Each structure stands twice: as C-alpha cells, then as structure tokens.
Amino acid sequence: xxxxxxxxxxxxxxxxxxxxxxxxxxxxxxxxxxxxxxxxxxxxxxxxxxxxxxxxxxxxxxxxxxxxxxxxxxxxxxxxxxxxxxxxxxxxxxxxxxxxxxxxxxxxxxxxxxxxxxxxxxxxxxxxxxxxxxxxxxxxxxxxxxxxxxxxxxxxxxxxxxxxxxxxxxxxxxxxxxxxxxxxxxxxxxxxxxxxxxxxxxxxxxxxxxxxxxxxxxxxxxxx
Amino acid sequence: xxxxxxxxxxxxxxxxxxxxxxxxxxxxxxxxxxxxxxxxxxxxxxxxxxxxxxxxxxxxxxxxxxxxxxxxxxxxxxxxxxxxxxxxxxxxxxxxxxxxxxxxxxxxxxxxxxxxxxxxxxxxxxxxxxxxxxxxxxxxxxxxxxxxxxxxxxxxxxxxxxxxxxxxxxxxxxxxxxxxxxxxxxxxxxxxxxxxxxxxxxxxxxxxxxxxxxxxxxxxxxxx
DNA sequence: GGGGATCTTGACGAATCCCTGACGCAGCGC
DNA sequence: GCGCTGCGTCAGGGATTCGTCAAGATCCCC
Numbered sequence: 001x002x003x004x005x006x007x008x009x010x011x012x013x014x015x016x017x018x019x020x021x022x023x024x025x026x027x028x029x030x031x032x033x034x035x036x037x038x039x040x041x042x043x044x045x046x047x048x049x050x051x052x053x054x055x056x057x058x059x060x061x062x063x064x065x066x067x068x069x070x071x072x073x074x075x076x077x078x079x080x081x082x083x084x085x086x087x088x089x090x091x092x093x094x095x096x097x098x099x100x101x102x103x104x105x106x107x108x109x110x111x112x113x114x115x116x117x118x119x120x121x122x123x124x125x126x127x128x129x130x131x132x133x134x135x136x137x138x139x140x141x142x143x144x145x146x147x148x149x150x151x152x153x154x155x156x157x158x159x160x161x162x163x164x165x166x167x168x169x170x171x172x173x174x175x176x177x178x179x180x181x182x183x184x185x186x187x188x189x190x191x192x193x194x195x196x197x198x199x200x201x202x203x204x205x206x207x208x209x210x211x212x213x214x215x216x217x218x219x220x221x222x223x224x
Numbered sequence: 225x226x227x228x229x230x231x232x233x234x235x236x237x238x239x240x241x242x243x244x245x246x247x248x249x250x251x252x253x254x255x256x257x258x259x260x261x262x263x264x265x266x267x268x269x270x271x272x273x274x275x276x277x278x279x280x281x282x283x284x285x286x287x288x289x290x291x292x293x294x295x296x297x298x299x300x301x302x303x304x305x306x307x308x309x310x311x312x313x314x315x316x317x318x319x320x321x322x323x324x325x326x327x328x329x330x331x332x333x334x335x336x337x338x339x340x341x342x343x344x345x346x347x348x349x350x351x352x353x354x355x356x357x358x359x360x361x362x363x364x365x366x367x368x369x370x371x372x373x374x375x376x377x378x379x380x381x382x383x384x385x386x387x388x389x390x391x392x393x394x395x396x397x398x399x400x401x402x403x404x405x406x407x408x409x410x411x412x413x414x415x416x417x418x419x420x421x422x423x424x425x426x427x428x429x430x431x432x433x434x435x436x437x438x439x440x441x442x443x444x445x446x447x448x
Numbered sequence: 449g450g451g452g453a454t455c456t457t458g459a460c461g462a463a464t465c466c467c468t469g470a471c472g473c474a475g476c477g478c
Numbered sequence: 479g480c481g482c483t484g485c486g487t488c489a490g491g492g493a494t495t496c497g498t499c500a501a502g503a504t505c506c507c508c
Contacts, residue, residue: 140393
C-alpha cells in the first residue's frame with residue numbers, strides 16, 4: 001500500500017483528501033504546516049507528498065527545497081495561486097507537478113497515479129534478508145554469501161509464497177494450492193521433498209533449520 | 225543537449241514552440257500527426273515528447289499507449305480541452321503531465337524541467353557495458369572489441385528487453401509478448417533459437433554464457 | 449523478378465526437473 | 479512396549495525443457 005503525506009493547513013480540505021485517498025487504497029498521513037511536514041516525512045518516508053503552498057509557517061518552495069536535500073519523493077503541489085511565477089518557483093524548487101485550486105478529484109488522482117508510475121521505475125522492491133541468505137523478489141534471485149543460488153521453478157514458487165508471508169504460518173493447503181494448484185491439496189509429500197531441497201540449498205545446517213521452519217501438522221513458516 | 229519531439233497539427237504553434245525551445249537550449253524535432261510522431265520517436269528517440277491531443281489521424285491517448293509499448297520517454301500533453309475525463313484518459317494512458325491551452329510559456333518550460341529532472345534519475349546510462357560487449361540503447365547499436373555487431377531486428381528487440389531489465393529475471397511470457405506479441409506466449413521455441421544466435425554473436429564462449437543466462441523453466445536474465 | 453537476409457518450424461540428443469515410492473526416525477496415545 | 483501418524487531423506491524413472499541444427503517459408507531491397 002502506497003503511503004501519501006498530505007500537507008495542508010485547511011483542515012476541511014485535509015479531511016476530504018484523507019477520505020478520498022483512503023477510499024482509493026492509499027495509506028494517508030497528514031501535516032498542517034511545513035515544519036511538521038518535514039518531520040513526518042523524515043520519520044515515516046512516504047511514497048508521495050501532496051503539498052499546499054499556502055502554509056502558515058514556511059514558504060512552500062522552501063519546504064520543497066528542504067525536503068529535496070535528502071529525499072527524492074515525488075511532490076505534487078496544490079495552490080490557490082494561478083500566477084505563472086508561483087508555478088515556476090515551486091517546480092524549480094523540486095516539485096514534480098502543480099495543481100491549482102479548485103481542482104477535480106479525478107484529475108488529482110490521475111496525476112497521482114502518473115507520478116507513482118514514474119517513481120515505481122526507480123524504487124527497488126526491497127530484498128528480504130536473513131543472516132544466511134537474501135531473497136530478491138523483484139529480480140527473482142536468491143543469494144548466499146554473495147553467490148547466486150540456483151533454484152528450480154517449483155523451489156522458487158514455494159520459497160516465494162513463504163517469503164511473501166514473513167513470520168506468518170502458511171498452511172500446507174495454502175502452499176500446495178499456490179504452487180501446484182488447488183487440486184493437489186492432499187499431496188503433502190511434495191512439500192517434504194521440496195522443503196528439504198530448499199533447506200539444503202539455503203540453510204547453513206539443513207538438519208536444524210532456522211529460517212524455514214516446520215509447524216508439525218499445520219504448515220511452514222519463514223523466519224527472517 | 226536534450227532533444228524534444230513536439231507533436232502538433234497547428235503549424236503556427238509548432239513554430240512558436242520550436243523557436244522558444246531552441247532558444248532555451250533544446251534540440252527540437254517536430255511532427256504534425258500521430259503516425260509520423262511515432263515514427264520519429266522510433267528513429268530518433270527524444271528525451272521528451274510534447275504532444276497535442278487534437279491530432280488529425282489518431283486519438284491522443286492511443287498515440288501515448290502505442291508509444292508506451294516500447295518507450296518510457298516523458299510525455300507532456302497539451303490540449304484545448306479542460307474536461308477532467310480527457311486529462312484522466314491521457315494520464316492513465318501513460319502521459320506524465322497535462323497542460324491546457326492557453327498556457328504560459330514559462331510554466332511549460334518549468335514543467336519540462338521538472339519532467340527532465342525526474343527522468344534523469346531513471347535514465348539508464350546511454351550504454352550498458354559488460355566485459356564482453358557494449359549495448360547502446362539510444363544509438364541502437366552493439367559493439368564488441370570496438371567492432372559493430374550486426375543484429376537482426378528480432379535479435380535486437382530481445383536483447384533490448386533483457387538489457388532494460390539488468391539482473392532481473394525476464395519470464396518467457398514477458399519476452400515473447402514484448403518481442404512477438406501476446407499471441408505468441410506459447411512459442412518458447414523462438415526464444416531458444418534467438419537466444420542461441422545472440423550468444424553466438426555476443427558471448428565469448430557461447431557454450432558457457434556469462435551475461436545472457438537462462439533460468440530453466442522460467443526465463444532469461446541479463447547480467448552486466 | 450531475383451537473391452539475400454531473416455523469420456518460422458520441426459526434430460534430435462542432452463541436461464534438467466518433477467514425481468513417486470520406500471525407508472528410518474521421532475513424537476504421541478494407549 | 480507397540481502401533482500410528484507425520485516428517486525428513488534418498489534414489490530412480492519418466493516427463494519437460496534446453497541447446498542445436500537445418501530445412502523451408504517469407505520478407506525486402508535492388
């Protein structure tokens with residue numbers, strides 16, 4: 001879920017944006033002035049910032065410049081001012097888009113999607129690490145001591161399901177139906193065979209697994 | 225010098241934009257309809273596209289979608305229409321910004337700078353190098369030991385898809401649908417044939433590839 | 449229309465992977 | 479102690495998949 005930081009001193013607009021954005025599946029944080037906005041962005045780095053220029057404590061462009069000293073998060077500026085110079089200032093300070101009030105919510109959402117699409121190119125999907133091996137879901141790759149580990153398609157699928165649910169218990173039925181299909185829900189044999197292969201390839205001591213843990217009678221669990 | 229492709233059927237506006245952009249140090253190419261715009265973008269890939277929606281031959285959103293099938297160049301849309309739906313359509317088709325006429329030149333230039341600044345982050349270096357060969361995506365050229373390597377169109381497309389996703393695993397379906405089209409998702413034969421040709425032309429030892437790596441049962445990976 | 453490059457298609461060993469059954473072991477209830 | 483269940487291990491046969499080659503089919507430029 002993408003997190004959006006909305007910065008505006010108009011509490012009414014703030015609430016309206018929060019509701020709309022949450023309804024569209026975004027995770028929303030808010031701030032009412034420049035100082036708290038910068039603080040919030042630092043403590044919980046958002047995936048995107050919506051920034052009103054008319055803040056009580058700081059100039060909008062100054063907020064952007066401050067933010068840009070350490071973050072490249074996409075910034076969409078809102079403003080009541082139509083003046084061309086305001087737009088130029090904000091954009092050159094580091095903003096990515098500029099929308100003048102009043103604006104349509106549909107347009108705001110579309111511009112948001114465009115910005116996020118762009119930034120998704122650079123954002124690396126985080127790799128999950130343990131002290132023994134690293135799983136990079138984006139690159140579809142597993143490394144151990146810097147060395148690539150060759151996994152067969154089935155091994156990978158199984159590892160993927162487990163890694164996507166870190167620390168959570170994945171039932172045997174869930175694993176079987178996600179890897180082999182719903183029709184194989186009874187073939188718990190498969191799990192034992194492939195789990196053993198995974199452990200041989202990934203665990204330092206396959207006999208005493210520390211990251212690929214079996215919960216007897218129920219399923220398996222991935223421990224980062 | 226950044227090159228900008230301006231697409232507009234209004235020859236007056238086209239000339240005005242050309243003069244303004246050139247005065248600001250951009251290298252300008254122009255096109256008057258969708259078909260020639262796509263052709264121009266393919267033959268001389270620009271660093272940015274300014275696209276008027278009101279083209280005589282194609283729907284604007286369609287032009288963007290076509291372009292997006294093989295290019296991620298930033299697209300700034302111009303339009304006389306203020307309707308929110310037009311903006312949403314264009315942005316969701318893959319545009320990065322939308323400006324309604326009449327617009328201030330200063331604002332256009334500022335938005336242009338913002339887009340170029342953003343794309344500078346993602347732009348891959350013009351040439352991707354390995355210790356065996358070099359791929360220049362912009363110039364559409366592959367060299368090895370300083371010598372140009374002749375690739376057939378299909379070979380190039382396949383190499384391009386792989387090189388655009390360095391280190392990432394590209395699935396067979398992804399490769400097939402990007403090179404041959406979605407209807408060919410089953411023809412894994414093609415991949416084997418062309419991958420062999422690529423390796424013969426690019427790998428020092430085609431028998432033990434180090435840069436064009438196959439992941440059995442899943443796909444292929446380019447290793448810089 | 450001719451000739452060359454390029455793209456499809458089929459076939460073949462070789463390598464790899466998936467499934468299967470058998471066996472031993474540990475934990476548990478009786 | 480004994481049977482039962484669930485788990486880990488192993489090895490081999492059958493099925494896929496891969497790399498390779500070569501023969502048409504097709505396209506395109508002259």
